[in-house]
Amino acid sequence: MNNTVLATKWRPKSFSDLVGQEPIVKALANSLDNNRIHHSYLLTGTRGVGKTTLARILAKCLNCETKGVSSDPCSECISCESIDQGQFVDLYEIDAASRTKVEDTRELLENVQYMPTQGRFKVYLIDEVHMLSTHSFNALLKTLEEPPSHVKFILATTDYQKIPSTILSRCLHFGLNRISVKTISDQLTKILLDENVTFEKEAIENISRLADGSMRDALSLAEQSISHGDNKITYENICKILCLTPADNINKLCEMIIQEDIKSLMIFIDKIYYESADFKYLLEEIISILHQTAIYKVTNLIKDSVYEKSILAFSEKLNEENIQTLYQICTSSLKDLEYAPDYKSGFEMTIIRMILFSPFQFNSKKMQEKFSKDESQEKKNKVDSKKKIEPVEEKEKKYIGSQTSEDIGSKWETIVSRLEIDSITKNLAKNIMFNNNQGSNYHFLINEDLKNVATEKSIAKLQEALSNFLGKEIFIKLNLSENNLNTINKTQEANYNDKIKLAEKEIDNDAFVKAIKDKFEAKSIDNSIKINEKSKGD
Numbered sequence: 001m002n003n004t005v006l007a008t009k010w011r012p013k014s015f016s017d018l019v020g021q022e023p024i025v026k027a028l029a030n031s032l033d034n035n036r037i038h039h040s041y042l043l044t045g046t047r048g049v050g051k052t053t054l055a056r057i058l059a060k061c062l063n064c065e066t067k068g069v070s071s072d073p074c075s076e077c078i079s080c081e082s083i084d085q086g087q088f089v090d091l092y093e094i095d096a097a098s099r100t101k102v103e104d105t106r107e108l109l110e111n112v113q114y115m116p117t118q119g120r121f122k123v124y125l126i127d128e129v130h131m132l133s134t135h136s137f138n139a140l141l142k143t144l145e146e147p148p149s150h151v152k153f154i155l156a157t158t159d160y161q162k163i164p165s166t167i168l169s170r171c172l173h174f175g176l177n178r179i180s181v182k183t184i185s186d187q188l189t190k191i192l193l194d195e196n197v198t199f200e201k202e203a204i205e206n207i208s209r210l211a212d213g214s215m216r217d218a219l220s221l222a223e224q225s226i227s228h229g230d231n232k233i234t235y236e237n238i239c240k241i242l243c244l245t246p247a248d249n250i251n252k253l254c255e256m257i258i259q260e261d262i263k264s265l266m267i268f269i270d271k272i273y274y275e276s277a278d279f280k281y282l283l284e285e286i287i288s289i290l291h292q293t294a295i296y297k298v299t300n301l302i303k304d305s306v307y308e309k310s311i312l313a314f315s316e317k318l319n320e321e322n323i324q325t326l327y328q329i330c331t332s333s334l335k336d337l338e339y340a341p342d343y344k345s346g347f348e349m350t351i352i353r354m355i356l357f358s359p360f361q362f363n364s365k366k367m368q369e370k371f372s373k374d375e376s377q378e379k380k381n382k383v384d385s386k387k388k389i390e391p392v393e394e395k396e397k398k399y400i401g402s403q404t405s406e407d408i409g410s411k412w413e414t415i416v417s418r419l420e421i422d423s424i425t426k427n428l429a430k431n432i433m434f435n436n437n438q439g440s441n442y443h444f445l446i447n448e449d450l451k452n453v454a455t456e457k458s459i460a461k462l463q464e465a466l467s468n469f470l471g472k473e474i475f476i477k478l479n480l481s482e483n484n485l486n487t488i489n490k491t492q493e494a495n496y497n498d499k500i501k502l503a504e505k506e507i508d509n510d511a512f513v514k515a516i517k518d519k520f521e522a523k524s525i526d527n528s529i530k531i532n533e534k535s536k537g538d
């Protein structure tokens with residue numbers, strides 16, 4: 001299956017395709033079918049919920065040649081087709097973020113008076129409309145007050161609070177819902193079955209959860225996994241792509257927490273650190289396990305979960321109150337992670353806190369001893385580490401912040417490791433390469449075959465994190481490249497493959513292996529060697 005097909009092929013083309021937004025779709029469809037058409041619509045909602053998609057469908061509803069104005073455009077006439085292909089001359093898609101000045105808005109509105117060339121209505125889709133300047137809003141307001149009858153406005157924004165009330169009062173407002181994990185997972189399952197792609201249920205669960213309410217992100221992740229894994233999506237593959245620690249390891253971690261085995265825990269954390277573990281994700285998973293344990297304690301119900309083993313073990317050992325305490329420790333530590341010198345040490349502190357400061361039922365005597373012995377030391381360490389390390393981090397941040405553009409290219413890997421971003425955004429960062437910057441526009445390159453990794457949402461998140469990091473607002477501009485770019489992901493994969501080759505060579509040269517081969521005329525199987533992941537990514 002073609003790598004770039006899924007997201008484009010399954011982009012909703014009609015209201016009935018649009019999942020997770022049923023109430024809005026119903027209201028819109030009713031008003032269209034009863035010919036109560038408003039002249040301006042405002043669509044609000046977080047990134048990736050489908051505002052632009054909904055706007056394009058609405059443009060089709062208004063301009064379909066076969067069916068007239070209706071909620072069910074034919075998708076076959078010239079107007080419908082050209083809207084789907086993004087070539088409809090009367091649909092003006094404007095990104096307000098890049099055209100904030102009043103001159104831009106005036107220029108745009110000058111053409112409003114002319115009749116549509118191709119369709120029934122001229123449709124102006126203004127995305128991220130909250131970015132317009134006050135003057136631009138005023139210019140727009142004049143048109144919104146008395147728009148020509150052949151013009152429709154669709155305004156879209158992620159930040160509803162920033163729209164002036166004068167504009168709000170002239171628009172029909174629709175708030176799009178965040179798409180639920182279940183809706184995403186159901187839709188993804190449906191699509192994959194239709195595409196004859198084999199998948200593991202746990203993998204789909206993980207993708208749906210990490211997509212953070214965006215169907216598009218979920219599809220792009222699924223595609224990437226398919227191209228990595230011979231037309232199938234496995235849990236292992238998803239973990240690999242996003243550098244997530246697999247459930248087995250998280251269950252092991254929980255087991256050691258329950259056994260209060262701090263020493264093994266620290267060794268284990270070191271080990272997964274070299275597998276580029278995402279410690280924020282790990283902590284979130286532990287929180288989710290504790291949450292499910294709390295539910296299990298009260299209801300005796302357990303959802304089909306990869307963490308069933310840990311949930312049962314926690315619930316056997318802890319009472320309701322203990323679970324609440326641990327949950328509290330973890331959630332407050334999650335906030336503290338941002339203040340820790342790095343995620344790893346923040347995570348280690350959390351684990352120590354969980355074991356030393358939570359009254360487990362068993363070993364309570366041992367616990368008491370530990371508590372009184374270690375408390376003063378722990379507190380001291382905590383104070384010391386904050387005192388010592390925070391200024392260093394500040395310094396380093398500033399240091400990188402004042403880097404020239406060449407340095408950003410050469411230090412990209414370090415910068416990415418320090419950005420506060422989720423796994424999906426990190427995946428994007430690891431697949432792009434810095435090219436140059438012109439003022440606040442930072443140009444990056446991405447390989448043609450990976451372009452779907454760059455969703456609107458992940459780009460926006462990366463842009464935000466990079467702006468915070470550099471201490472100034474920057475804009476990410478992505479260009480496609482046909483060259484085989486030397487991205488972080490490529491380098492890490494190449495390192496890994498080199499190590500495999502080395503290991504194969506070592507094994508082939510091993511005297512014992514040689515002896516066996518000679519004696520039994522044996523051959524080693526190609527690609528049968530796997531490296532303990534420790535070597536990947538360091």
Ligand SMILES: [Zn+2]
Pocket residue numbers: 063064065066067073074075076077078079080081
């Ligand atoms: Zn049509």
